[in-house]
Amino acid sequence: MPRSLDPVPMSQSATTMSRLMQPDEANVYGNVHGGAILKYIDEAAAVAAWRHARVPKVVTASFERMSFKEPVFVGDILHCHATVRHTGRTSMVIGVRVEGEDPSTGDVRHVASAHVTFVGLDKTGKPTEVPEVRAETEEEQEKMERAQRIHEAIKAALRG
Numbered sequence: 001m002p003r004s005l006d007p008v009p010m011s012q013s014a015t016t017m018s019r020l021m022q023p024d025e026a027n028v029y030g031n032v033h034g035g036a037i038l039k040y041i042d043e044a045a046a047v048a049a050w051r052h053a054r055v056p057k058v059v060t061a062s063f064e065r066m067s068f069k070e071p072v073f074v075g076d077i078l079h080c081h082a083t084v085r086h087t088g089r090t091s092m093v094i095g096v097r098v099e100g101e102d103p104s105t106g107d108v109r110h111v112a113s114a115h116v117t118f119v120g121l122d123k124t125g126k127p128t129e130v131p132e133v134r135a136e137t138e139e140e141q142e143k144m145e146r147a148q149r150i151h152e153a154i155k156a157a158l159r160g
């Protein structure tokens with residue numbers, strides 16, 4: 001049976017991945033390395049992209065608007081919230097919000113944000129069509145429009 005390309009609600013890809021930050025991913029002051037946080041963002045975005053597209057593979061094409069707003073410390077719980085926010089023909093822009101939770105108090109800070117582009121691949125490794133994403137609320141619609149502007153900027157940069 002051919003794969004369905006019916007539009008997929010934004011909520012279907014919503015993914016939260018949580019991890020306890022360990023000493024081996026931090027510097028001598030106990031601050032978690034940016035590269036370690038990037039890896040977790042990439043992983044959460046991959047899960048969201050895959051849940052949306054249901055294709056054989058998804059790969060990271062680019063990171064956009066990566067910003068680290070506050071430090072994350074060893075012993076914090078890192079939460080990466082990822083959702084597919086815009087779709088092209090074969091690419092998806094995934095918005096990721098990263099929060100740090102102090103497990104002893106429950107305080108949660110917004111520590112980083114990123115938009116990541118993933119591309120869906122077929123079994124032979126070629127880019128393959130992905131379903132459109134559908135916003136169901138005003139807030140989702142706004143997120144979709146922001147991600148669309150990012151996608152358009154990437155396309156313009158790729159055209160050179």
Ligand SMILES: CC(C)(COP(=O)(O)OP(=O)(O)OC[C@H]1O[C@@H](n2cnc3c(N)ncnc32)[C@H](O)[C@@H]1OP(=O)(O)O)[C@@H](O)C(=O)NCCC(=O)NCCS
Nearest residue numbers: 058059060061062087088089090091092117119127154155
């Ligand atoms: C991403 C990749 C599959 C694109 O392949 P390609 O031959 O350039 O494919 P196309 O030109 O047909 O583009 C396919 C889609 O990718 C998008 N794309 C290509 N390069 C991109 C980039 N650098 N940033 C963002 N999007 C990109 C295109 O805009 C297009 O989107 P659309 O179909 O929604 O319009 C290819 O560059 C690749 O395999 N890169 C390595 C991926 C990887 O190893 N990631 C790390 C580990 S997962």
